[in-house]
């Protein structure tokens with residue numbers, strides 16, 4: 001059984017925007033297998049130079065950013081990676097991604113922003 005790397009309780013499988021992911025009902029963190037989220041992360045990184053509306057994004061507590069987390073699947077220590085100002089945890093073994101609640105909101109907000117401004121981004125990216 002997969003367990004939350006923060007609360008160590010069992011993760012529950014949920015439908016997250018059409019994709020099955022594992023979520024912790026206590027801290028609302030979400031574990032993504034390698035897949036759809038990675039494409040969002042890449043998209044966000046690609047256009048990371050564009051200012052996002054930071055006031056819409058929940059601030060993550062500093063102590064949470066420094067926490068060492070272990071992958072729910074294989075127990076590997078996850079690596080911190082910064083994406084448009086948000087620190088997310090990626091497993092070097094299986095490439096799974098752990099997001100706490102604030103990080104999920106931040107990435108979804110970035111994704112929405114990118115989709116709304118796609119024409120602008122296409123020009124910037126060329």
Ligand SMILES: [Zn+2]
Pocket residue numbers: 004005006007008009024025026027028029
């Ligand atoms: Zn949890």
Ligand SMILES: [Zn+2]
Pocket residue numbers: 071072073074075076091092093094095096
């Ligand atoms: Zn892993």
